[in-house]
Amino acid sequence: xxxxxxxxxxxxxxxxxxxxxxxxxxxxxxxxxxxxxxxxxxxxxxxxxxxxxxxxxxxxxxxxxxxxxxxxxxxxxxxxxxxxxxxxxxxxxxxxxxxxxxxxxxxxxxxxxxxxxxxxxxxxxxxxxxxxxxxxxxxxxxxxxxxxxxxxxxxxxxxxxxxxxxxxxxxxxxxxxxxxxxxxxxxxxxxxxxxxxxxxxxxxxxxxxxxxxxxxxxxxxxxxxxxxxxxxxxxxxxxxxxxxxxxxxxxxxxxxxxxxxxxxxxxxxxxxxxxxxxxxxxxxxxxxxxxxxxxxxxxxxxxxxxxxxxxxxxxxxxxxxxxxxxxxxxxxxxxxxxxxxxxxxxxxxxxxxxxxxxxxxxxxxxxxxxx
Amino acid sequence: xxxxxxxxxxxxxxxxxxxxxxxxxxxxxxxxxxxxxxxxxxxxxxxxxxxxxxxxxxxxxxxxxxxxxxxxxxxxxxxxxxxxxxxxxxxxxxxxxxxxxxxxxxxxxxxxxxxxxxxxxxxxxxxxxxxxxxxxxxxxxxxxxxxxxxxxxxxxxxxxxxxxxxxxxxxxxxxxxxxxxxxxxxxxxxxxxxxxxxxxxxxxxxxxxxxxxxxxxxxxxxxxxxxxxxxxxxxxxxxxxxxxxxxxxxxxxxxxxxxxxxxxxxxxxxxxxxxxxxxxxxxxxxxxxxxxxxxxxxxxxxxxxxxxxxxxxxxxxxxxxxxxxxxxxxxxxxxxxxxxxxxxxxxxxxxxxxxxxxxxxxxxxxxxxxxxxxxxxxxxxxxxxxxxxxxxx
Numbered sequence: 009x010x011x012x013x014x015x016x017x018x019x020x021x022x023x024x025x026x027x028x029x030x031x032x033x034x035x036x037x038x039x040x041x042x043x044x045x046x047x048x049x050x051x052x053x054x055x056x057x058x059x060x061x062x063x064x065x066x067x068x069x070x071x072x073x074x075x076x077x078x079x080x081x082x083x084x085x086x087x088x089x090x091x092x093x094x095x096x097x098x099x100x101x102x103x104x105x106x107x108x109x110x111x112x113x114x115x116x117x118x119x120x121x122x123x124x125x126x127x128x129x130x131x132x133x134x135x136x137x138x139x140x141x142x143x144x145x146x147x148x149x150x151x152x153x154x155x156x157x158x159x160x161x162x163x164x165x166x167x168x169x170x171x172x173x174x175x176x177x178x179x180x181x182x183x184x185x186x187x188x189x190x191x192x193x194x195x196x197x198x199x200x201x202x203x204x205x206x207x208x209x210x211x212x213x214x215x216x217x218x219x220x221x222x223x224x225x226x227x228x229x230x231x232x233x234x235x236x237x238x239x240x241x242x243x244x245x246x247x248x249x250x251x252x253x254x255x256x257x258x259x260x261x262x263x264x265x266x267x268x269x270x271x272x273x274x275x276x277x278x279x280x281x282x283x284x285x286x287x288x289x290x291x292x293x294x295x296x297x298x299x300x301x302x303x304x305x306x307x308x309x310x311x312x313x314x315x316x317x318x319x320x321x322x323x324x325x326x327x328x329x330x331x332x333x334x335x336x337x338x339x340x341x342x343x344x345x346x347x348x349x350x351x352x353x354x355x356x357x358x359x360x361x362x363x364x365x366x367x368x369x370x371x372x373x374x375x376x377x378x379x
Numbered sequence: 380x381x382x383x384x385x386x387x388x389x390x391x392x393x394x395x396x397x398x399x400x401x402x403x404x405x406x407x408x409x410x411x412x413x414x415x416x417x418x419x420x421x422x423x424x425x426x427x428x429x430x431x432x433x434x435x436x437x438x439x440x441x442x443x444x445x446x447x448x449x450x451x452x453x454x455x456x457x458x459x460x461x462x463x464x465x466x467x468x469x470x471x472x473x474x475x476x477x478x479x480x481x482x483x484x485x486x487x488x489x490x491x492x493x494x495x496x497x498x499x500x501x502x503x504x505x506x507x508x509x510x511x512x513x514x515x516x517x518x519x520x521x522x523x524x525x526x527x528x529x530x531x532x533x534x535x536x537x538x539x540x541x542x543x544x545x546x547x548x549x550x551x552x553x554x555x556x557x558x559x560x561x562x563x564x565x566x567x568x569x570x571x572x573x574x575x576x577x578x579x580x581x582x583x584x585x586x587x588x589x590x591x592x593x594x595x596x597x598x599x600x601x602x603x604x605x606x607x608x609x610x611x612x613x614x615x616x617x618x619x620x621x622x623x624x625x626x627x628x629x630x631x632x633x634x635x636x637x638x639x640x641x642x643x644x645x646x647x648x649x650x651x652x653x654x655x656x657x658x659x660x661x662x663x664x665x666x667x668x669x670x671x672x673x674x675x676x677x678x679x680x681x682x683x684x685x686x687x688x689x690x691x692x693x694x695x696x697x698x699x700x701x702x703x704x705x706x707x708x709x710x711x712x713x714x715x716x717x718x719x720x721x722x723x724x725x726x727x728x729x730x731x732x733x734x735x736x737x738x739x740x741x742x743x744x745x746x747x748x749x750x751x752x753x754x755x756x757x758x759x760x761x762x763x764x765x766x767x768x769x770x771x772x
Binding site for chain 2: 040041042081264269273279280281285286287288290293295297298299300302303304305307316
């Protein structure tokens with residue numbers, strides 16, 4: 009895999025995630041008890057033997073930088089290359105506002121792209137929860153002879169933006185459907201692409217001349233219109249784009265289902281993450297738990313059902329929790345009753361608190377709040 | 380470069396009284412308490428005490444231990460002017476050299492390693508104890524006393540004293556007498572097998588002892604009595620916290636069970652972390668029909684059955700209708716549907732077949748002990764393994 013370089017887009021502002029992205033990007037939102045969303049794309053790259061990657065970020069990236077650090081968790085701390093964090097380089101024309109699209113984000117770090125030593129790049133999104141077998145995907149790309157491979161999924165959940173109509177052969181496409189937010193015809197794009205660095209650079213240069221910024225709507229659309237060949241690799245496992253609170257909550261609880269857990273956490277392609285190691289979790293004499301995912305360092309004395317508990321959560325005696333996601337260090341006092349709550353880090357629920365959200369619109373409690 | 384103190388960790392013993400659990404790996408690498416291996420305790424204590432140079436003396440089946448320790452990164456011991464080093468026995472010119480003949484001989488054979496760091500003091504540790512201890516405080520006492528040797532001690536019952544190294548001390552805790560396993564103990568202060576020596580003094584005694592053909596080349600039997608006889612300043616350092624020797628099946632099981640009582644050893648204390656090397660595994664999953672009561676569960680576990688008063692390490696699986704009671708399940712152990720495991724220790728990657736039954740509750744007899752299934756062993760579906768059994772792979 010020495011000939012592939014990963015590029016992860018982690019600049020997404022995701023305003024519909026509300027309090028969850030108040031101090032972080034969607035790529036660094038805590039997910040599935042011990043991970044951040046970006047761990048999935050970083051681990052997919054790592055598990056395919058890719059050691060060099062760049063993470064494109066734009067604002068609110070403090071938590072993302074803390075998390076990625078030197079890239080050690082993904083074996084990307086290398087003497088040459090390794091993991092590079094890419095905030096904007098500050099080219100004059102990109103000074104104001106959020107990146108309009110992927111091409112603008114790429115152009116903002118164009119000198120980095122030009123210096124990539126590998127012949128091929130893999131583009132990935134930082135807010136996609138999917139464990140993709142990139143070794144198989146790159147093999148499929150090489151075999152196809154196509155200049156570009158799109159990774160797609162028939163079962164993608166959440167904020168899917170683009171779909172492809174497959175050709176009769178079932179593994180290529182000439183038709184990209186834009187603005188397909190609802191489940192429609194075609195197959196969902198996971199916005200992950202394998203292409204040569206040369207092709208990517210040529211797409212970027214065209215864009216600069218014509219002053220357009222989008223990858224799908226412009227660069228790729230033009231490529232297909234000019235008769236370019238697009239190979240499709242189908243990821244059959246679980247995949248979810250997380251762009252809203254509702255999508256976050258649905259994905260978090262979807263992972264409880266055995267088939268989704270096996271797809272996201274296959275034994276041979278572990279999801280890696282940085283951060284605290286700790287003690288095992290402890291269940292007290294009156295604890296009850298049903299259908300829950302629990303990280304290490306938790307102390308559970310109460311009852312939990314369909315819950316996701318991140319590291320260091322404390323559930324006191326008599327507390328009853330249903331369909332809740334509790335981030336690191338959250339404490340639930342005695343006899344509290346919580347349902348459909350997402351509690352950010354270090355929230356404290358006083359004894360006897362009763363709070364209820366709904367699955368479509370879970371109640372998100374901001375970081376450090378005392379209820 | 381000169382170091383104030385470096386540590387030498389004796390990790391070469393077979394741990395023969397752990398039987399099947401140490402059949403393929405040395406005792407310090409035996410899993411403990413869900414997340415740990417025994418050696419995590421002395422290594423973490425070193426790092427937390429500011430000791431950044433540790434030599435680990437290995438001999439018996441060291442491969443697992445070597446790969447576990449690696450660069451020492453999990454314990455923050457991957458530093459540029461020290462670090463953790465595996466020290467196996469070696470041959471010199473003309474094939475001179477040998478296996479380590481005793482604890483003192485093991486250090487003697489590594490004099491050259493210690494001299495690389497030119498330390499004022501050397502801390503000698505063993506790899507079979509569970510405890511949290513600030514060696515820096517002990518070193519301060521050692522320096523204040525101007526001691527040639529300081530021995531960490533703990534008060535024990537007179538009955539226990541007959542099985543341990545026992546120290547008599549004067550009013551200033553200077554050691555006046557030392558006896559290994561006395562029939563009639565004169566004191567209740569037992570050696571914890573943790574020593575700080577002034578390095579120049581120790582080197583002198585190691586070299587002399589090496590020439591003594593009658594010596595067993597052991598710290599407790601030879602070096603310490605010789606130093607005491609010569610009138611060296613030797614002090615006891617009293618330690619009152621949790622400390623357990625886990626050298627036998629029942630003591631290992633007991634110490635694991637202690638993890639469930641919060642007043643014994645607090646491992647949730649962020650100021651004194653016990654670190655370990657572990658692969659990143661998903662959070663543990665408690666299934667629709669699971670019941671987990673008064674137990675410790677680690678990442679990677681999948682629980683569908685009933686777990687009570689037990690310690691579950693990484694990646695343990697407990698099937699539907701299975702029951703696990705008062706047991707220690709080491710990493711990767713799997714208990715299939717409908718099986719029962721009680722008062723047992725299951726080694727790494729053990730497989731318990733459907734409906735099998737392992738172990739039994741205490742029957743009041745002297746001979747009773749927990750059932751042990753060694754790493755990698757399989758218990759077939761429906762098979763019954765009685766209490767006190769020892770199953771090898």
